[in-house]
Amino acid sequence: MTATEASARDGLRDRLSASLERFDRQRVALYALLVGLVAFYLSPLWGGLTTAFKTQTGFVRTTPLAPPTPEWFTVEPWELAFQTVQGGLVNSVTFVVPATILSALLGSLAAYGLTKLSWRGQVGILVLFLAGVFLPYQSVLVPLRQFWSAVGLESWLAFAPFLAERADLIELTITHTAYGIPICTILFRSYYKTMDDEMIEAAKIDGASAFGIYRRIIFPLSLPMFAVALIYQFTQIWNDLLFALVLVSTRSNYVVTQSLNELQGSMSQEYNIQMAGAFIAALPTIVIYVVFGRQFAKGITGAS
Amino acid sequence: MDFDIRRVFERLPRVSRGDGSSSETSGESSDSGATVCTDGGTASPSTATPSTTTDETDRVSRLRHSDFVQAIPFWLPPAILVGLFVYGAVSWNLLISLTDWSGLAQPEYTDLTLEMYTQMPGDPSFVAAFRNTIVLLIAFTVVSLAVGLVLAILVDQNIRFENTFRTIYLLPMALSFVVTAIFWSWMYNPSTGTINVVLSTIGLDFLTMDWIGDPRTRLAAIIFALTWQFSGYAMVVYLAGLRAIPDAHYEAAKVDGASTFRMYRRVIVPQLSAATTSAAVVLMVFALKAFDFIFVMFGDTPGRSADILAVMMFRVAFSRTEWAYGAAIATVLFLMALSVVAPYLYMQYKRGDL
Numbered sequence: 001m002t003a004t005e006a007s008a009r010d011g012l013r014d015r016l017s018a019s020l021e022r023f024d025r026q027r028v029a030l031y032a033l034l035v036g037l038v039a040f041y042l043s044p045l046w047g048g049l050t051t052a053f054k055t056q057t058g059f060v061r062t063t064p065l066a067p068p069t070p071e072w073f074t075v076e077p078w079e080l081a082f083q084t085v086q087g088g089l090v091n092s093v094t095f096v097v098p099a100t101i102l103s104a105l106l107g108s109l110a111a112y113g114l115t116k117l118s119w120r121g122q123v124g125i126l127v128l129f130l131a132g133v134f135l136p137y138q139s140v141l142v143p144l145r146q147f148w149s150a151v152g153l154e155s156w157l158a159f160a161p162f163l164a165e166r167a168d169l170i171e172l173t174i175t176h177t178a179y180g181i182p183i184c185t186i187l188f189r190s191y192y193k194t195m196d197d198e199m200i201e202a203a204k205i206d207g208a209s210a211f212g213i214y215r216r217i218i219f220p221l222s223l224p225m226f227a228v229a230l231i232y233q234f235t236q237i238w239n240d241l242l243f244a245l246v247l248v249s250t251r252s253n254y255v256v257t258q259s260l261n262e263l264q265g266s267m268s269q270e271y272n273i274q275m276a277g278a279f280i281a282a283l284p285t286i287v288i289y290v291v292f293g294r295q296f297a298k299g300i301t302g303a304s
Numbered sequence: 305m306d307f308d309i310r311r312v313f314e315r316l317p318r319v320s321r322g323d324g325s326s327s328e329t330s331g332e333s334s335d336s337g338a339t340v341c342t343d344g345g346t347a348s349p350s351t352a353t354p355s356t357t358t359d360e361t362d363r364v365s366r367l368r369h370s371d372f373v374q375a376i377p378f379w380l381p382p383a384i385l386v387g388l389f390v391y392g393a394v395s396w397n398l399l400i401s402l403t404d405w406s407g408l409a410q411p412e413y414t415d416l417t418l419e420m421y422t423q424m425p426g427d428p429s430f431v432a433a434f435r436n437t438i439v440l441l442i443a444f445t446v447v448s449l450a451v452g453l454v455l456a457i458l459v460d461q462n463i464r465f466e467n468t469f470r471t472i473y474l475l476p477m478a479l480s481f482v483v484t485a486i487f488w489s490w491m492y493n494p495s496t497g498t499i500n501v502v503l504s505t506i507g508l509d510f511l512t513m514d515w516i517g518d519p520r521t522r523l524a525a526i527i528f529a530l531t532w533q534f535s536g537y538a539m540v541v542y543l544a545g546l547r548a549i550p551d552a553h554y555e556a557a558k559v560d561g562a563s564t565f566r567m568y569r570r571v572i573v574p575q576l577s578a579a580t581t582s583a584a585v586v587l588m589v590f591a592l593k594a595f596d597f598i599f600v601m602f603g604d605t606p607g608r609s610a611d612i613l614a615v616m617m618f619r620v621a622f623s624r625t626e627w628a629y630g631a632a633i634a635t636v637l638f639l640m641a642l643s644v645v646a647p648y649l650y651m652q653y654k655r656g657d658l
Binding site for chain 2: 030031033034037038040041042043044045047048051059060063064065106107109110112113114122123125127128129130131132134135136137138139140141142143144146147175177178179181182185209210211214235238239240241242245246257260261264265271274275277278281282285286288289290293296297300301
């Protein structure tokens with residue numbers, strides 16, 4: 001080893017130890033804490049995922065958070081869980097998508113009518129909308145059930161057997177649309193309030209109608225807020241169990257949370273199947289959350 | 305497209321000079337600019353006499369009136385839906401709670417009584433559920449706010465991968481109560497669940513127990529799991545609050561020689577009261593809605609030790625078909641939410657945030 005080589009290595013060592021000294025101890029503690037919290041927040045998901053790949057004996061014999069050994073590895077829980085929840089997945093998609101779009105659209109129209117077209121008394125109506133955001137759904141369940149049985153949607157739809165069979169899901173669509181309007185209105189209103197009025201006034205001078213202004217100026221400009229509202233509403237409606245319990249009675253119309261609840265009840269000790277089902281049911285919202293995290297956060301804080 | 309948005313921009317300066325008024329009706333051409341643009345008053349020809357001011361207000365009120373008429377088709381249909389499903393339903397619920405409707409028959413609205421409400425204090429399961437709801441409401445909100453505040457402060461330390469940390473702490477909020485209930489009933493399983501396995505691994509064997517089976521720990525276990533799910537929400541709200549505090553406040557505290565802990569306690573956290581209030585209101589509403597979670601964990605017969613009003617209401621109305629009593633419990637829940645939300649909305653209204 002030559003002298004120059006040795007001194008070069010010494011120099012490197014010096015620099016390294018110097019930078020280590022600079023490395024704040026508090027910083028290390030901070031990152032340790034953050035990573036520990038990550039472990040805490042992810043442990044149910046990680047545990048669920050590993051459990052879903054273990055055989056029944058596998059998850060009893062292994063530590064809960066350990067990944068499955070080849071001996072206990074299986075994908076069978078996923079197949080079994082999918083068989084149980086697949087009908088629910090399809091039903092959920094068919095009502096969640098229209099309810100999401102309708103509530104966002106109606107919320108945006110309401111916000112436009114209550115913000116950009118100004119008139120006295122609009123704040124009063126807004127407060128009525130806002131209060132709807134905080135409504136505990138328990139306080140409307142009995143009337144809701146009475147209302148829909150009084151309407152008798154199924155007999156109205158008798159002309160189209162395909163729709164009549166799915167009357168439960170149509171009721172669910174309308175109900176979720178109605179209860180989604182308040183939060184969507186608030187989201188769009190907070191957005192419209194920051195929007196410049198000059199363009200709208202100029203369009204008025206141009207003779208554009210109120211609807212024309214909405215269609216050609218407001219709607220295109222509110223697309224970012226539509227992303228927020230659609231993501232928020234999709235997550236909320238997809239995840240709801242309560243309204244489905246009250247309104248969906250036909251088994252073939254069960255939505256995904258209902259079929260997951262059934263799975264949980266019927267396979268009470270088979271955690272691997274339950275976990276696989278939970279992941280299948282949660283996949284759409286997890287994907288949306290990971291891809292659109294910023295819009296998701298904006299949506300959930302919109303009401304505050 | 306026959307209507308180019310750029311034309312709207314081009315038109316703006318012309319309008320502000322006060323010569324674009326021909327499209328509107330009134331004869332006073334010079335002052336129309338004042339109503340449509342921000343700097344109209346200064347740019348329009350100096351005909352500003354007292355009489356034109358009255359014309360202006362007249363014109364403004366006429367414009368406002370036409371706005372009112374034009375706005376109706378936009379807000380009325382959503383308002384009808386909200387009126388019907390929110391206010392109509394809540395009123396109907398109140399009416400049902402004043403009947404003695406139960407079983408399969410239809411409700412009779414002729415002979416109204418307060419009986420459903422007067423029987424509540426004597427119903428031990430109602431008293432237990434009411435008490436649990438209050439405990440859950442307060443404990444969950446306080447714990448979630450505290451955890452959320454700590455998370456927000458940690459994440460706010462100029463750390464690397466801030467986005468990743470935030471995303472992970474908020475992730476449980478994307479999951480449904482059904483999914484989290486399944487995860488946590490597994491976590492709490494006395495023999496194969498993570499909580500007990502971890503506790504015995506780190507030598508705390510004496511702490512292992514049947515967390516959700518044991519009535520003494522059941523409510524705490526529920527609160528713990530709900531905190532896991534919603535503390536990320538409090539974090540997001542607090543982060544926004546922290547980011548709104550000017551750097552100068554941190555620096556002033558540092559110059560005064562305050563330790564980090566003292567700085568947060570004395571200078572920063574007191575400025576987060578608005579964030580605390582709004583997060584607390586929303587968390588309380590989450591807690592009142594925590595039905596799905598408990599329903600999936602225990603079914604609708606959880607026993608008194610973890611029964612909350614939301615679950616009891618469902619059981620009483622939909623399993624036992626005591627509709628009137630269920631509606632009365634629902635009204636209590638509604639009043640609880642109202643007593644939290646109404647002062648909050650009034651405060652926001654006073655601050656001009658509405």
